[in-house]
Amino acid sequence: MTELGLLFDVDGPIASPVTRTIAIPSIVDDLVALAAAGVPIAFITGRSDAFIAEQVVAPLRAAGLDDALAQPGARMFGVFEKGAVWASITADGMGAVEVDHxxxxxxxxxxxxxxxxxxxxxxxxxxxxxxxxxxxxxxxxxxxxxxxxxxxxxxxxxxxxxxxxxxxxxxxxxxxxxxxxxxxxxxxxxxxxxxxxxxVVLDKDRGAERALEYFAALGPLPRLWRSVGDSRSDYKMADHLHQAGYEVAHVDVRPADGILDRPYRVITEGDLIHDEAGAAFLRHWVRTLLG
Missing domain, CATH: 3.30.1240 (Hypothetical Protein, Haloacid Dehalogenase-like Hydrolase; Chain: A; domain 2)
Structure with missing residues (x-):
């Protein structure tokens, strides 16, 4: 098991807020590589399951995600509509969608x-x-x-x-x-x-909790986590991890909106923002874990 877990908002760090698609090819390649290496990855977003299936999962599958998720220990999950909807993502694609009505x-x-x-x-x-x-x-x-x-x-x-x-x-x-x-x-x-x-009960901490429950049912959880987002509410992913006792830092890809004061480390990617910052973050971990 790789001692790293990742929780991602989608709009901003993964998908361009301009095109609403994954516009930087290395993001796709690096997500697939990290998944194959055993890094549990969750997308925790306000987007719908249909959007994630089309704009995130489809390009990842085209780049080899199915083979990556067939590797022992590989885990990926999607939490949509800030926790109201969720589904597994496996070597067979997106699983059955569940809804909290x-x-x-x-x-x-x-x-x-x-x-x-x-x-x-x-x-x-x-x-x-x-x-x-x-x-x-x-x-x-x-x-x-x-x-x-x-x-x-x-x-x-x-x-x-x-x-x-x-x-x-x-x-x-x-x-x-x-x-x-x-x-x-x-x-x-x-x-x-x-x-x-x-x-009002929906937010990114609820999504983080749901993702960790899914990952834990499949195997031991890493102690080291990173959450990545572009809005102040995205810090709640790291809040949940910190309160649950994990070692966590939050990567803010739009720090101009104000970096929040938190008991854990907040990371920025220099002058890079949005998906360019997300791409730099992913490339760092690919190099760190895979050489």
């Missing part, structure tokens, strides 16, 4: 947000039809970041009003409204390319 949004709210996008915001964003439990509305790739972010503010306010009108407790930043039971079970989470509407 207890955290899903009501169907009438989903329909209302879908209509909101279609009637008012389709010029800037699209409704992600592949999500199973949460709602995601994403920037169109032909729209500039500045134009999208300006429209996103209006969308977020309008979506908040839809949930409130349906009696769904929801939070957006400092603004919140409770449901009739006095609870606020959902939140709007804006990112640089999307807004997620999700259960």
């Amino acid at each position: 207890t955290v899903a949004l009501p169907a009438d709210v989903v329909a209302g947000v879908r209509e909101l996008v279609a009637t008012r915001f389709a010029d800037h964003m699209f409704f992600d039809e592949t999500k199973r439990a949460m709602i995601s509305v994403e920037q169109r790739t032909d729209v500039s970041s500045a134009d999208y972010l300006a429209a996103q503010r209006d969308f977020d306010a309008a979506a908040f009003d839809i949930l409130a009108a349906h009696g769904v407790g929801v939070r957006l930043g400092d603004r919140s409204i409770a449901n009739p039971c006095g609870d606020v079970p959902f939140r709007l989470d804006p990112t640089i390319i999307s807004t997620d509407i999700e259960s």
Whole structure:
């Protein structure tokens, strides 16, 4: 067993936030090489299982992932929608998709947000039809970041009003409204390319816990871990590992948003950001472990 485990966010360190694909070929090659070497690798993302199957697993399989995962001790796992959905990734590809329906949004709210996008915001964003439990509305790739972010503010306010009108407790930043039971079970989470509407129990620490449970069922866990992400919530992967007693450091590939104060080491890749930083991180470990 290789004494290293890896937890990756996808948008940013693996997939380009511009193209939404793996744009740097070495990322694919190095993930396959590390998997073959016995490094347990989990993708912990807000993306849907369909996105990961198409944009991550498919290019990895084309580069030899099936053979890599056929090696003794090889382990790979996917946690999607921040813990609401998950699946194994094996030498046969992505396994059966499991869904925690207890955290899903009501169907009438989903329909209302879908209509909101279609009637008012389709010029800037699209409704992600592949999500199973949460709602995601994403920037169109032909729209500039500045134009999208300006429209996103209006969308977020309008979506908040839809949930409130349906009696769904929801939070957006400092603004919140409770449901009739006095609870606020959902939140709007804006990112640089999307807004997620999700259960408050979903986050990257939940995803990390689920991934470690899967890996532990297959064999001993490494003591050394690295988590890699581009948002402040991605630190929660390392938070979970640290609290569970593992030796961990977090790799921040967008440190300009602010490096958080944590009891474990935070790593940056010099002036590199996003997938260029992710590629440099992976290449370092390939050289360290495989020479």
